[in-house]
Amino acid sequence: MLQTKTIIDVRATVVRTQSIISDVNIITLNCPSIAATAKPGNFVNIKVNTSTQPLLRRPFSIHNVNGNLIDIMVKSIGCGTAIFANYDEGSTVMVLGPLGNSFNITDPHFKTAVLLSGGIGTAPMLFLSKSLAANGIKVINLIGGRTKDDLLGYNLDNCRFATDDGSFGFRGTVLDLLNNELPDIEQEGPIKLFACGPNPMLKALAGYSRSKKLVCDLSLESVMGCGIGICYGCSVEINDPDGGNRTILLCKEGPVIDAQLLVI
Ligand SMILES: Cc1cc2nc3c(=O)[nH]c(=O)nc-3n(C[C@H](O)[C@H](O)[C@H](O)COP(=O)(O)OP(=O)(O)OC[C@H]3O[C@@H](n4cnc5c(N)ncnc54)[C@H](O)[C@@H]3O)c2cc1C
Ligand code: FES
Structure with missing residues (x-):
């Protein structure tokens, strides 16, 4: 659903940097106006350089909000993320946000939330976990990776892990882990799934949640590019509940969609 909110572009100071694993860092930004209105699932678009390399801003989920501070979990995969990951404390950066819609945590029909994430998809799960817990919802985190070195359970409670190679936790995908745990989890009452990760994982989960009639936000x-609906760089086809398909801009009507809407 499209959500209206005030989006601002602010110069934020880096107050802390922390290395989690070799290519993943947490950057803490003093960003009171964004912290005040951010919701779990929102993202920010960051201008990582004052030069034109890279020219466009880069999108990052809001990993955590703590008072005036927001944390960003950054995985270095290319030019922009490598530059941002190397920011020093005291430096400043332009941050546009909060952007996009948010996870729907107000649905009264679930008592347990199962959060599935893979790779850097774990980034939005801390903010989401804390918001769910504050609403009295039990949270279970299922976290997947190719090997134990890819797992990012940083600061999360009640985590169960899956690795493709069995080097840590359950051997298999995070979806295999869900399938294994589901009978026990469902004994505790109605559940809702929330997921973030690589698109193939999300497609598989969308098919699974539909077959099991589970409510699921992806x-x-x-x-x-712009993060605000101008460049059309983020257009995605989704199922139209009224029939056929329609195109949405993920930066405005996403990044969170109901799993029923994903074209698989
Ligand atoms: C809504 C949203 C939230 C995100 N949240 C986070 C986050 O919390 N932490 C984080 O580390 N990253 C996050 N990302 C991904 C991050 O934005 C990209 O990794 C980043 O833009 C890559 O920039 P780069 O200059 O380092 O890489 P580039 O040099 O631009 O690209 C390097 C390689 O990565 C590929 N690539 C670039 N962007 C993406 C992408 N979005 N998905 C898949 N492949 C891509 C390119 O095709 C290229 O092969 C998020 C993306 C979106 C859309
Ligand atoms: S990123 Fe520009 S329209 Fe979505």
């Missing part, structure tokens, strides 16, 4: 990834 946070999708796409390449983004």
Whole structure:
């Protein structure tokens, strides 16, 4: 659903940097106006350089909000993320946000939330976990990776892990882990799934949640330019509940969509 909110572009100071694993860092930004209105699932678009390399901003989920501070979890995969990951404390950066819609955590029909994430898809799960817990919802985190070195359970409670190679936790995908745990989890009452990760994982989960009639929010990834609905760089086809398909801009009507809407 499209959500209206005030989007601002602010110069934020880096107050802390922390290395989690070799290519993943947490950057803490003093960003009171964004912290005040951010919701779990929102993202920010950051100008990582004052030069034109890279020219476009880069989108990052809001990993955590703590008072005036927001945390960003950054995985270095290319030019922009490598520059941002190397920011020093005291430096400043332009941050546009909060952007996009948010996870729907107000649905009264679930008592347990199962959060599935893979790779850097774990980034939005801390903010989401804390918001769910504050609403009295039990949270279970299922976290997947190819090997134990890819797992990002940083600061999350009640985590169960899956690795493709069995080097840590359950051997298999995070979806296999869900399938294994579901009978026990469902004994505790109605559940809702929330997921963020690589698109193939989300497609598989969308098919699974539909077959099991489970309500599921997915946070999708796409390449983004402006982050505010101008460049059309993030257009994605979704199922139209009224029939056929329609195109949405993920930066405005996403990144979170109901799993029923994902074209698989
Ligand atoms: C809504 C949203 C939230 C995100 N949240 C986070 C986050 O919290 N932490 C984080 O580290 N990253 C996050 N990302 C991904 C991050 O924006 C990209 O990794 C980043 O833009 C890559 O920039 P780069 O200059 O380092 O890489 P580039 O040099 O631009 O690209 C390097 C390689 O990565 C590929 N690539 C670039 N962007 C993406 C993408 N979005 N998805 C898949 N492949 C891509 C390129 O095709 C290329 O092969 C998010 C993306 C979106 C859309
Ligand atoms: S990123 Fe420009 S329209 Fe979505």
